[in-house]
Amino acid sequence: MSSAAQFSLGREGASGRFERQASAFREQPASLEPGRYHLYVSYACPWAHRTIIARELLGLAGVVSMSAVDPIRDDRGWAFTGGEYADPVNGWTYLSEGYAATDPGFAGRVSVPVLWDTHAKRIVNNESADILRILEASAPAGAPDLYPPEAREEIDALNGRIYDTLNNGVYQAGFSEDQAFYEETVTELFATLDFLEDLLGRRRWLAGTPEPTEADWRLFTTLVRFDSVYAIHFKCSVRRIVDLPNLWGYLRELHQRPHVAETVRMDEIKRHYYTTHPSVNPQRKVPVGPALDFTAPHAREGLS
Ligand SMILES: N[C@@H](CCC(=O)N[C@@H](CS)C(=O)NCC(=O)O)C(=O)O
Numbered sequence: 001m002s003s004a005a006q007f008s009l010g011r012e013g014a015s016g017r018f019e020r021q022a023s024a025f026r027e028q029p030a031s032l033e034p035g036r037y038h039l040y041v042s043y044a045c046p047w048a049h050r051t052i053i054a055r056e057l058l059g060l061a062g063v064v065s066m067s068a069v070d071p072i073r074d075d076r077g078w079a080f081t082g083g084e085y086a087d088p089v090n091g092w093t094y095l096s097e098g099y100a101a102t103d104p105g106f107a108g109r110v111s112v113p114v115l116w117d118t119h120a121k122r123i124v125n126n127e128s129a130d131i132l133r134i135l136e137a138s139a140p141a142g143a144p145d146l147y148p149p150e151a152r153e154e155i156d157a158l159n160g161r162i163y164d165t166l167n168n169g170v171y172q173a174g175f176s177e178d179q180a181f182y183e184e185t186v187t188e189l190f191a192t193l194d195f196l197e198d199l200l201g202r203r204r205w206l207a208g209t210p211e212p213t214e215a216d217w218r219l220f221t222t223l224v225r226f227d228s229v230y231a232i233h234f235k236c237s238v239r240r241i242v243d244l245p246n247l248w249g250y251l252r253e254l255h256q257r258p259h260v261a262e263t264v265r266m267d268e269i270k271r272h273y274y275t276t277h278p279s280v281n282p283q284r285k286v287p288v289g290p291a292l293d294f295t296a297p298h299a300r301e302g303l304s
Helices: 046-057 096-102 128-137 149-167 169-175 179-202 214-230 245-256 266-276
Strands: 010-012 018-020 037-041 065-068 114-117 122-125
Touching: 018 169, 037 046, 046 128, 046 214, 096 122, 122 128, 128 214, 149 169, 149 179, 149 214, 169 179, 169 214, 179 245, 214 245, 214 266
Parallel strands: 037 065
Antiparallel strands: 010 018, 037 114, 114 122
């Protein structure tokens, strides 16, 4: 196993390409019985971050409980190290205990997020895209609609391109051990950022809806990490988000929406990435900065 495979959710293909492992648990309960389910997350992880935001925005904090792992993984993976990183539900030391309880033969990588069923005592789902839909289906009346029927086709198309070239693209670039593949990935990644920069000059939200949808939040968790982590650590360095005025204003506006800033723990994000991938950053030094002011006015009110 190569060092890149050891510290990323995936393995190296024959060509030195990063291949993301498919999620193992994909059950989709029709609705979430209050008090029955628990969400395990890391504030560092962009995939878990989507579910943290959705749970908060959909008003489900009182329905689905949540706890976070320590952002620093050791060689036994995501851990509950006590204090704010405790597991009040199962008392585990490692998240791997939940995977083993669900499937004693589980041999894949132990990832966050995890939706846990406290009655059946097993993982229901460990795929963030599914967990978003599960949360959306259980949203109370009056909650925002993150997947409005009239915009679904557009949202699905945007999600597809953004997943391939950005959400996952940054990892493919960062972990690639092949120069040509890295260059190809970064070229596609910046083509998508340029496409979005243009789109967001005309639209306030990606799918042209009056309010943000899941497509916006799925993009947000990558954008908010971009200049601090991906541009430096993963060498996605052609341009920064602060150099793209529409994307940078859009990112600030999303960050300023109620309840969102509290979900962004930049210190945890940076410590996680810079200290957990020794193949990419052997010194484990965490950069100072960049100084980003997410609270500056975004001036996007005029867009529809
Ligand atoms: N497809 C999964 C991917 C989740 C994922 O890659 N999580 C990373 C953290 S950012 C992880 O837990 N990696 C653990 C590992 O590779 O050992 C999802 O979207 O839920």
